[in-house]
Amino acid sequence: MPRRRIGFWYRFAAVLCKPPLVVLIKRDWRGMENIPAEGGFITAVNHNSHIDPLAYAHYQYNTGRVPRFLAKSGLFKKGFVGAAMRGTGQIPVYRETTDALSAFRAAIDAVERGECVAFYPEGTLTRDPGQWPMTGKTGAARVALQTRCPVIPIAQWGANEVLPPYATRPDLLPRKTHRVLAGPPVDLSRFHDREMTPELLKEATEVIMAAITRLLEEIRGEKAPGATYDPRQERIEQRRTTTAQNGRTQRVTAEQEEGQST
Structure with missing residues (x-):
């Protein structure tokens, strides 16, 4: 299947974005040979800075296979931003749908047309x-198993040194290096021809996230923690702690009121 043309809007965005990226950030980019030259595929990328979509898009733009990001459908509706999102071929996600597969129908269609769809699985x-990859959501695995397209794991590091997660002010000096490493396709063949249950999707997602983490270990030159950070588990623990604290507060209040009444 032939690749899609980059097109006017993507080239226009590159003209606007590439010069400041080149000036502000050095580059150590590897693994471009693992980006398929033809046909649809998925890239699964770690996410550690609000600016890493731009930095990563710069990397992949230079491979000739531009990424189509998933974005909220509302961004496509109005003004210049909407025109740019539509013109660059970004993929709207209609979050109001209750069917998980339908929510990714546009991504499946894009892959089947020979596009590259970029997922942030986290x-x-x-x-x-430590800014290691967290547990992933199952969207990338779902699209990959539905289409049987290649899944290219990609690790990046450096944009987070310019703008750390949840920071509001960039640190531009000294000039930082954006490091990217794309690996070979993740082998998901053992999940083919099986019922797409939540358990299977979770297992396939863990395989994808493990591949990204190994690449990030190579970039950083250190080992990731043994246990993967799970924000859902963290929220559960926070709720338990809050409930326990509220329970203790209520007991103390009740004991104080009882003491005052006697």
């Missing part, structure tokens, strides 16, 4: 204290 900026 779904948000990492909350891991």
